[in-house]
Amino acid sequence: MSQSLATTPPAPADVPAYNPRNYLNAEAGITSWLFTRDHKRIGLMFLVLTAVAFAIGGFFAMLIRLELLTPGPTIMSAMTYNRMFTLHGVVMIFLFMIPAIPSGFGNFFLPVMLGARDVAFPRINLLSLYLYVIGATIALYGMIHGGADTGWTFYTPYSTTTVTKVVPILLGAFVLGFSSILTGLNFIVTTHTLRAPGITWMRMPLFVWSIYATSIIQILATPVLGITLLLVAFEHAFGWGIFDPARGGDPILFQHMFWFYSHPAVYIMVLPAMAVMSEVVCASARKNIFGYKAVAFSSLGIAFVGFFTWGHHLFTSGQSTLDAGVFGVLSMFVGIFTAIKVFNWTATLYKGAVQFTTWFAYFCGFIFLLVFGGMTGIALATVSLDIHWQDTYFVVAHFHFIMVGVVIMAWLAAIHYWWPKVFGRLYSEGWGLVSAVLIILGFNATFIPQFLLGNAGMPRRYYSYPERFWALNVASTAGASLLAFGFIIILIYLLISLRYGKIAGPNPWGSRGYEWETLSPPPTENFLEDPVFTRGPHDYTEVPEGAEVKHAT
Amino acid sequence: MATTTNSHSEHDRMEHARATRYWVVWVALLAGTVATFLLSRVHLPSPFNLLVALFIACTKSALVVLFFMHLWDHGGANRLVFATSIVFVTLLIGLVVLDNATRFTLTNPGRGPTLQMEPPGPDILTPRGPPEPATRPDVPPVAEPGRGAGIPAPEPAR
Amino acid sequence: MQPEAYVAHHFPNLRQQEHAARLGMWLFLATEILLFAGLFTAYSVYRFLFSDAFKAASERLSAPLGTLNTVILITSSLTVALAHHWAHHGRGKAAAVSLLVTLLFAASFLVIKGFEWTHDFHEGLLPGRYYASTELTVTGAPMFFTVYFLMTGLHGLHVVVGMVVLSVIMVQCWLGRYDHGYVTPVELGGMYWHLVDLIWIFLYPLLYLI
Numbered sequence: 001m002s003q004s005l006a007t008t009p010p011a012p013a014d015v016p017a018y019n020p021r022n023y024l025n026a027e028a029g030i031t032s033w034l035f036t037r038d039h040k041r042i043g044l045m046f047l048v049l050t051a052v053a054f055a056i057g058g059f060f061a062m063l064i065r066l067e068l069l070t071p072g073p074t075i076m077s078a079m080t081y082n083r084m085f086t087l088h089g090v091v092m093i094f095l096f097m098i099p100a101i102p103s104g105f106g107n108f109f110l111p112v113m114l115g116a117r118d119v120a121f122p123r124i125n126l127l128s129l130y131l132y133v134i135g136a137t138i139a140l141y142g143m144i145h146g147g148a149d150t151g152w153t154f155y156t157p158y159s160t161t162t163v164t165k166v167v168p169i170l171l172g173a174f175v176l177g178f179s180s181i182l183t184g185l186n187f188i189v190t191t192h193t194l195r196a197p198g199i200t201w202m203r204m205p206l207f208v209w210s211i212y213a214t215s216i217i218q219i220l221a222t223p224v225l226g227i228t229l230l231l232v233a234f235e236h237a238f239g240w241g242i243f244d245p246a247r248g249g250d251p252i253l254f255q256h257m258f259w260f261y262s263h264p265a266v267y268i269m270v271l272p273a274m275a276v277m278s279e280v281v282c283a284s285a286r287k288n289i290f291g292y293k294a295v296a297f298s299s300l301g302i303a304f305v306g307f308f309t310w311g312h313h314l315f316t317s318g319q320s321t322l323d324a325g326v327f328g329v330l331s332m333f334v335g336i337f338t339a340i341k342v343f344n345w346t347a348t349l350y351k352g353a354v355q356f357t358t359w360f361a362y363f364c365g366f367i368f369l370l371v372f373g374g375m376t377g378i379a380l381a382t383v384s385l386d387i388h389w390q391d392t393y394f395v396v397a398h399f400h401f402i403m404v405g406v407v408i409m410a411w412l413a414a415i416h417y418w419w420p421k422v423f424g425r426l427y428s429e430g431w432g433l434v435s436a437v438l439i440i441l442g443f444n445a446t447f448i449p450q451f452l453l454g455n456a457g458m459p460r461r462y463y464s465y466p467e468r469f470w471a472l473n474v475a476s477t478a479g480a481s482l483l484a485f486g487f488i489i490i491l492i493y494l495l496i497s498l499r500y501g502k503i504a505g506p507n508p509w510g511s512r513g514y515e516w517e518t519l520s521p522p523p524t525e526n527f528l529e530d531p532v533f534t535r536g537p538h539d540y541t542e543v544p545e546g547a548e549v550k551h552a553t
Numbered sequence: 554m555a556t557t558t559n560s561h562s563e564h565d566r567m568e569h570a571r572a573t574r575y576w577v578v579w580v581a582l583l584a585g586t587v588a589t590f591l592l593s594r595v596h597l598p599s600p601f602n603l604l605v606a607l608f609i610a611c612t613k614s615a616l617v618v619l620f621f622m623h624l625w626d627h628g629g630a631n632r633l634v635f636a637t638s639i640v641f642v643t644l645l646i647g648l649v650v651l652d653n654a655t656r657f658t659l660t661n662p663g664r665g666p667t668l669q670m671e672p673p674g675p676d677i678l679t680p681r682g683p684p685e686p687a688t689r690p691d692v693p694p695v696a697e698p699g700r701g702a703g704i705p706a707p708e709p710a711r
Numbered sequence: 712m713q714p715e716a717y718v719a720h721h722f723p724n725l726r727q728q729e730h731a732a733r734l735g736m737w738l739f740l741a742t743e744i745l746l747f748a749g750l751f752t753a754y755s756v757y758r759f760l761f762s763d764a765f766k767a768a769s770e771r772l773s774a775p776l777g778t779l780n781t782v783i784l785i786t787s788s789l790t791v792a793l794a795h796h797w798a799h800h801g802r803g804k805a806a807a808v809s810l811l812v813t814l815l816f817a818a819s820f821l822v823i824k825g826f827e828w829t830h831d832f833h834e835g836l837l838p839g840r841y842y843a844s845t846e847l848t849v850t851g852a853p854m855f856f857t858v859y860f861l862m863t864g865l866h867g868l869h870v871v872v873g874m875v876v877l878s879v880i881m882v883q884c885w886l887g888r889y890d891h892g893y894v895t896p897v898e899l900g901g902m903y904w905h906l907v908d909l910i911w912i913f914l915y916p917l918l919y920l921i
Contacts, residue, residue: 002621021881086910087737092722098580110754111721116721117720117721118720118721119721120721120731120735121731121735122719122721125756126906144654167616181742184733184738185735185738185739185742188738189731189734189735189738192630192731192734193722193727193730193731193734194721194722194731216637219741219742219745220637220638220741220742221745222742222744223743223745223749224645224746224748224749224750226746226749227746227747227748227750227865229751231749231753231861234861235839238839238842239839240837240838240839240841240857240859240860240861241840241857242753242857242861244839245662247839247853247854247857248662248663248757248760248761248850248851248853248854249854250653250661250756250757250760252652253753253756255644255747255752256645256648256649256652256752257649257752260645263632307644308644311648311652318656318660319656320652320653320654320655320656320657321653321655322651322655323648323651323652323655326648326651327648348811369712399765434626499820514758533748541691557777571791572789572796575789575792575793576789578789578916579785579786579788579789582785582788583782583785586782586785586915589915589916589920590774590778592918593916593920593921596750598918599747599762602920602921605914605921606916606917606920606921609916610912610913610916613912614909614912614913617788617905617909617912618905618909620792620907621788621789621791621792621901621908622901622902622905622906623898624747627733630734630737631733631734633739634734634737634738634739635737635740638740638741638744638745639744640744641748642745642748642751645748645749645752646748646752646755648750649752649755649756650755650756651757652839653756653760654759661760662760663760663850663851664759673734675726686759691844
């Protein structure tokens with residue numbers, strides 16, 4: 001199994017099933033975790049923190065859905081409802097979606113996949129974690145004091161004049177932005193300078209390519225968000241305003257600057273999801289990726305073209321018709337690169353020896369929902385259609401298809417695929433499949449009604465609605481409850497597996513990813529000896545031990 | 554371990570560079586500053602004053618970036634990073650100003666005189682000039698540039 | 712201290728580590744460029760919309776003082792570059808003196824800026840809702856000053872941060888910590904300072920001259 005390493009590999013009998021001296025027990029005590037420079041510990045802490053943030057954001061989501069169970073007030077006032085959807089958006093996007101896969105799995109696996117001992121700047125990595133905690137605390141402070149009611153998009157002039165506590169939330173997001181920037185910076189430098197011998201640019205795992213593209217977006221886009229939020233905070237707190245219409249300010253300027261970040265931000269969320277899936281699809285089909293270069297370069301393509309499209313969020317806001325037309329056309333290009341990936345993943349599965357595991361179930365959900373979420377995105381990018389759908393539940397359903405249906409499925413797939421590597425133990429496959437089905441069904445039950453609602457005209461961010469929308473709203477809330485139930489089951493069996501799970505061994509899936517060449521859980525320096533890689537990253541031409549079916553080209 | 558780059562030759566080039574280049578660049582930067590100051594006193598017609606000033610600023614920046622920041626010596630990725638950031642700054646500023654430049658002029662903030670203009674014709678980029686007031690009942694009479702007559706400035710909520 | 716002692720455990724050699732440090736610094740500078748780009752966007756939009764008002768407003772700023780500040784920053788960039796050059800050749804004391812001169816230039820930049828701001832304060836040319844000038848009342852003039860204070864304020868903040876960074880490096884240079892084997896902190900600190908100068912090179916004509 002370890003013939004790929006040019007250095008003398010240990011004989012299979014000598015490889016311990018559970019690595020006794022791993023990164024988890026290398027040093028004990030809470031200070032060894034708080035001041036660690038080990039990217040694996042930092043990644044694990046990010047994973048735990050983002051999971052907590054996900055729970056908080058999910059809690060707000062359940063409150064929203066409960067409120068929408070009846071047309072009038074159900075459990076809260078209108079002002080509280082505004083705060084609920086604002087906080088749901090802020091927590092989910094800034095505290096969960098942006099950092100979850102890059103700062104969690106990226107931190108853990110990017111150096112391992114490059115054969116490096118750590119990221120380029122371990123202390124900056126730790127700083128990124130601290131900034132995440134600081135930003136989250138500041139935002140939490142704002143939430144406890146009532147939170148904002150502006151929506152997570154903070155449109156001016158309302159956000160500059162509202163009486164709610166918008167400044168702490170803005171400052172929290174500002175600090176979180178720097179956490180994101182530092183992570184991206186670290187990954188780019190690591191990819192350029194710390195690749196092990198044998199890993200050329202064209203032999204890097206596809207996970208690394210997509211995380212690299214994500215990092216480019218983080219570097220270029222996040223500062224613009226930073227300055228924009230800072231300007232809103234300044235205008236709100238001190239009256240130093242450039243968005244105030246009464247003084248000649250242009251509120252649409254805020255929208256331009258905000259969406260210049262926030263559209264590429266959705267690619268910060270989606271590209272890591274695609275990164276995970278590129279790894280998962282090869283491991284599940286036990287086949288080389290179809291079109292390595294196409295998948296690798298399409299990641300860069302999405303990163304760059306994603307910057308040209310922000311105006312499609314402003315179609316009905318009052319920007320010029322020329323700009324609307326330009327952005328409408330440019331928005332179509334992103335679909336090309338996403339389609340390239342979808343076709344390549346599907347072609348990878350074709351005639352593969354598929355093992356249907358939990359993480360493959362999430363892959364199935366992912367690919368199906370990416371197609372529909374992506375296509376509705378292209379539909380929304382058509383100006384004439386968006387005029388009717390803008391600010392309705394159609395948009396809400398579209399982005400939840402991508403954020404939940406694509407990103408969260410990928411997050412769950414990553415958790416399940418890499419759980420044995422991170423913790424050295426396997427979870428219960430039966431319960432994994434059950435909850436995967438629950439999640440996928442619950443997801444569809446929640447958000448397909450929302451497409452119908454939006455198409456029928458129900459506006460988003462509305463606290464009450466006419467009676468004719470009642471049934472679909474109830475259906476959506478029922479689906480959300482299924483989703484919540486599914487997540488709770490996942491949490492339970494994963495926690496149980498930490499103690500009682502079967503020992504996984506170095507490579508339970510028979511995957512050919514580079515990270516599976518080391519022990520589970522990995523030692524602090526990632527590999528026992530500095531690796532030299534003589535084969536490609538997803539190379540299944542040699543059948544791994546334990547594969548039931550011969551490799552199919 | 555990790556693959557090494559060709560930074561050995563870059564390092565050696567830096568090793569043998571002399572300090573004279575910095576003084577030369579400094580003089581060039583001062584000359585550019587003087588030039589841009591004097592040219593501004595000439596009051597070139599718009600948009601040439603802006604273009605000339607930006608051209609001189611870009612040249613000065615290029616000197617700082619290439620020689621003071623050593624981009625002339627160090628290759629590859631650093632240059633790509635800097636160039637990419639400039640491209641995206643241009644993209645941001647370009648498309649945003651294009652929006653304001655091509656908007657139906659009444660929707661642009663604060664433009665007093667444009668209140669008199671007709672909406673753009675079939676060719677969106679060449680709006681027609683101000684019409685006879687009698688044919689445009691929806692346009693208020695010419696107010697002084699600034700806020701429309703009689704509209705008090707709203708106080709921002711505190 | 713031998714150069715090899717500076718190599719971190721995950722880098723194969725010092726050259727690779729230096730290359731990584733430089734690339735990391737360029738990436739950070741790219742984020743700073745994009746940070747200021749937001750303000751330059753606001754400036755561009757409002758200059759386009761209120762071109763006459765901006766022209767009138769910029770005449771209220773002192774172009775001579777702005778030019779003097781530009782000369783000061785450009786010269787401080789020279790002294791930083793020389794400091795790096797001398798540190799690279801092992802002349803730590805000369806490098807430290809050069810950095811001290813840089814700090815003096817930076818301080819005088821801030822002092823002149825302080826004069827300008829105080830003058831504007833007395834004339835009522837203030838940002839946002841504090842604008843109180845009775846002489847310059849054309850629509851868009853208050854917007855010029857809001858953008859002016861935001862841009863020069865953010866730039867001034869970066870000058871202060873740069874001064875702190877350069878002070879630390881100056882002390883290390885004086886103590887002889889750097890030579891041709893290891894001079895990375897001086898290089899990176901210098902790059903930050905050059906960026907501060909770079910931004911001012913654009914702020915100067917856009918705010919003071921046109």
